[in-house]
Structures are given as C-alpha cells and as structure tokens.
Amino acid sequence: MNILVTGGAGFIGANFVYLELKEHPEDRIVCVDKLTYAGNLETLKKAMQCDNFRFVKADICDRKAMFDLFAEENFDIVVNFAAESHVDRSIENPEIFLQTNILGTQVLMDASKEYGVKRYHQVSTDEVYGDLPLNRPDLFFTETTPLKTSSPYSSSKAGADLLVNAYHRTYGLPTTISRCSNNYGPYQFPEKLIPLMIANALAEKPLPVYGEGVNVRDWLYVEDHCKAIDLIIRNGKVGEVYNIGGHNEMKNIDIVKIICKALGKSEDLIVHVTDRKGHDMRYAIDPAKIHAELGWLPETRFADGIQKTIKWYLDNKEWWERIVSGEYQNYYDNMYGDRIKDVEK
Ligand code: NAD
Ligand code: TDX
Numbered sequence: 001m002n003i004l005v006t007g008g009a010g011f012i013g014a015n016f017v018y019l020e021l022k023e024h025p026e027d028r029i030v031c032v033d034k035l036t037y038a039g040n041l042e043t044l045k046k047a048m049q050c051d052n053f054r055f056v057k058a059d060i061c062d063r064k065a066m067f068d069l070f071a072e073e074n075f076d077i078v079v080n081f082a083a084e085s086h087v088d089r090s091i092e093n094p095e096i097f098l099q100t101n102i103l104g105t106q107v108l109m110d111a112s113k114e115y116g117v118k119r120y121h122q123v124s125t126d127e128v129y130g131d132l133p134l135n136r137p138d139l140f141f142t143e144t145t146p147l148k149t150s151s152p153y154s155s156s157k158a159g160a161d162l163l164v165n166a167y168h169r170t171y172g173l174p175t176t177i178s179r180c181s182n183n184y185g186p187y188q189f190p191e192k193l194i195p196l197m198i199a200n201a202l203a204e205k206p207l208p209v210y211g212e213g214v215n216v217r218d219w220l221y222v223e224d225h226c227k228a229i230d231l232i233i234r235n236g237k238v239g240e241v242y243n244i245g246g247h248n249e250m251k252n253i254d255i256v257k258i259i260c261k262a263l264g265k266s267e268d269l270i271v272h273v274t275d276r277k278g279h280d281m282r283y284a285i286d287p288a289k290i291h292a293e294l295g296w297l298p299e300t301r302f303a304d305g306i307q308k309t310i311k312w313y314l315d316n317k318e319w320w321e322r323i324v325s326g327e328y329q330n331y332y333d334n335m336y337g338d339r340i341k342d343v344e345k
Contacts, residue, residue, distance in 0.1 A: 017053070090151050106163060
C-alpha cells in the first residue's frame with residue numbers, strides 16, 4: 001500500500017512514520033510536510049535512508065502541489081497529521097490555524113476524492129469536546145459527546161472534523177477520525193508542557209505552571225496513539241470516529257513535580273504564572289469503542305513512559321537544544337516574559 005502521511009516531520013507524525021516503517025516494511029510511506037517552526041527534517045533522518053520512504057516539502061493548503069502529488073503517487077491511504085497544534089499560539093494568532101487545520105484538510109479530501117483514495121484518516125483531538133468539570137470524575141468524553149470547543153485551536157480541529165463527516169456523507173469519501181488525548185514521548189516540540197519542563201529544569205530555569213496547576217490532562221505515550229491509528233486505518237469502520245486515551249489523568253502540577261524528582265531538581269523552580277485564557281479544566285477519554293471494536297489497549301504505563309521520555313531528552317540534547325537556542329527563543333520570551341512579570345507585580 002502507498003500511504004501519505006502529512007505532518008510527518010512533527011512529533012506524532014514522525015513517530016507514526018517510524019512505526020509504519022518498522023511494522024509494515026511492505027508498504028511505501030510518502031511524507032508531506034511544510035516544515036513550519038514545528039517540523040524538523042532532522043527527526044526523519046533515519047527514515048530518509050529507507051527505500052520505501054519519500055519526503056516532499058509542501059503545504060497541504062497548496063491545491064496544485066497536492067493534486068500533482070496525488071496524481072503521481074496514487075495513494076491508497078491518507079493520514080492527516082499536518083496541523084498547527086499549539087493552543088497558546090492559536091490564542092495569539094488564530095488565522096494560520098483556520099487555514100492549515102480546516103482549509104488544508106479540505107484540499108487533502110478534495111484530492112482524495114478525485115484520485116479515489118481508499119481511506120482518508122483525520123487525526124483529531126479530544127479538545128473538540130471542550131472540557132469536563134474537576135468535581136465530576138465520573139464523566140468521560142465518548143464519541144457521541146457534543147463538540148463544544150474553547151480555543152481557536154480546538155475550534156479549527158472541530159471545524160475540520162465536521163467537514164470530514166460532510167465529505168463522507170455527501171460525497172461518500174471513505175473517512176475515519178480519531179480523537180486522542182494528550183501525547184508525550186520522543187520528538188515533541190519543547191513548547192508543550194512535558195518537554196518544556198524537562199528543558200527548563202535541566203537549565204535550572206523557572207518552571208512556568210499556568211494558574212494553580214490543577215488542570216487535568218489524560219496522558220498517552222505517543223507510540224500507543226500511533227498503534228491505534230495503524231489499527232484504525234487498516235481495520236476501522238468507514239465513517240466512524242474513534243476516541244483514543246489511556247485512562248491516565250494527571251494534574252499539571254503533579255507532572256511537573258515528577259519531572260523535578262526524576263531530574264534531581266528542586267521544586268523551588270516551579271513558578272505559578274498567569275493562566276491560559278479560556279483554559280480547559282479537565283480532559284478524560286472513554287476508549288471503550290476502540291477497545292471493543294479493534295482490540296486496542298495502551299501498552300506503556302505512565303510511570304515507564306515518562307522515564308523513557310526523560311531519558312530520550314537527555315540522550316538527544318542536540319535535537320532540542322538547537323530548537324531552544326534558535327527562533328523558538330523569541331517565542332518563549334514573548335509568551336512567558338509578561339506572564340512571569342504579571343505574577344511578580
Ligand atoms: P506538531 O506541531 O509537532 O507537528 C505538526 C507538523 O505539521 C509539523 O511537522 C509541521 O511542519 C506540519 N505542518 C504544519 N502546517 C502544515 C501545512 N500547512 N502543510 C504541511 N505540513 C504542515 O504536532 P503534533 O503534536 O505532532 O500533532 C499532530 C496531529 O495530532 C495534529 O493534527 C494535532 O492536532 C493532533 N493531536 C495532537 C495531540 C498532542 O498531544 N500533541 C493530541 C491529539 C491530537
Ligand atoms: O508552560 C506551560 N505551562 C502549563 O501549565 C505549558 C506549555 C502548558 N501548561 C499547561 C496547559 C495545559 O493545561 O499544561 C497543560 C498541557 O499543555 P500543552 O502541552 O500546551 O497541551 P494542551 O493544551 O493540553 O494540548 C495538547 O493536547 C491536545 C496538544 O498541544 C494539542 O495539540 C492536542 O490536541
């Protein structure tokens with residue numbers, strides 16, 4: 001099979017490329033990535049050595065480039081990871097989120113329709129369901145929970161999901177959607193909670209926890225997410241949505257304390273900073289459907305996954321130190337300078 005993976009130079013897409021190359025060496029993987037600030041070709045260095053892997057630098061919003069590529073490659077499956085993915089950036093500048101996440105999805109589905117792709121898979125997020133209250137631990141997101149978004153990011157992902165369902169119903173495009181909880185693991189860009197805290201703790205820099213740090217996220221090791229997508233694209237039912245999550249809810253502050261402990265750093269580095277606007281309180285996925293229909297279960301326990309992740313960041317310092325020392329530093333100063341100053345007032 002010939003599989004298009006968009007956004008494969010990013011965190012989850014790259015982990016998916018490596019899983020596919022390992023588990024399905026008979027398939028061919030073509031990766032399209034625009035190489036935004038979040039895309040890193042360095043991450044795909046080993047994949048580039050495989051004969052059944054091709055990298056194409058292109059924007060999924062570029063209709064001509066996508067149609068030309070689909071005409072040339074005759075894809076069987078499309079897996080769309082490409083997106084602007086950081087909530088804080090979407091609050092500062094929503095436009096690019098609407099462009100890439102919604103219009104880019106439309107271009108890919110138009111090309112999939114035109115060239116008879118057998119499966120179009122949309123990688124979505126649990127954030128499309130909004131949030132749950134902290135005092136109702138009995139509540140979980142199921143596939144039928146109404147979409148109710150909080151940030152421009154989650155709204156753009158929900159918009160794309162609605163469009164995917166429309167393409168299935170109106171044009172008969174064979175689609176599936178997966179909605180996963182928070183991922184962690186190798187190659188995650190250090191703007192996200194876990195790698196940011198690891199990088200800052202190692203540099204003995206302040207650890208900026210938004211608000212009280214009591215917000216809850218449901219963490220899943222990235223490889224488990226990739227395995228779920230692999231099952232869905234091969235065995236999942238067309239037209240369906242699958243939630244993916246590991247029943248591993250944790251408060252942000254507890255994650256940061258675990259990282260301090262693992263690195264032998266003082267919790268005095270923790271600084272409570274101005275909260276994120278519209279900050280979702282709790283995400284919690286009910287993964288019963290994917291378990292019952294496809295037999296998926298998470299394999300990595302958080303206690304092991306976080307140690308593996310910390311070890312990866314220690315062993316691959318050159319990968320993230322280059323990011324932290326470059327253009328990303330401007331982002332960091334813009335995003336956190338005022339937040340930290342606000343709480344010092
Ligand atoms: P990421 O930001 O690390 O990677 C995104 C990749 O997409 C980058 O390589 C970037 O260069 C590429 N890209 C961005 N715009 C593009 C465009 N217009 N054309 C082509 N490529 C483009 O993101 P991630 O964390 O790996 O997330 C991947 C997908 O999974 C996203 O769709 C995201 O919404 C979803 N998701 C992420 C999480 C999570 O915890 N990170 C959880 C659930 C779902
Ligand atoms: O410096 C920080 N301090 C802090 O307290 C950062 C970066 C985050 N946080 C908090 C905000 C959230 O409650 O930690 C939590 C996790 O934040 P992020 O890593 O930004 O992830 P989140 O907003 O939960 O969204 C993630 O999960 C769903 C991904 O970024 C999305 O792409 C995915 O769809």
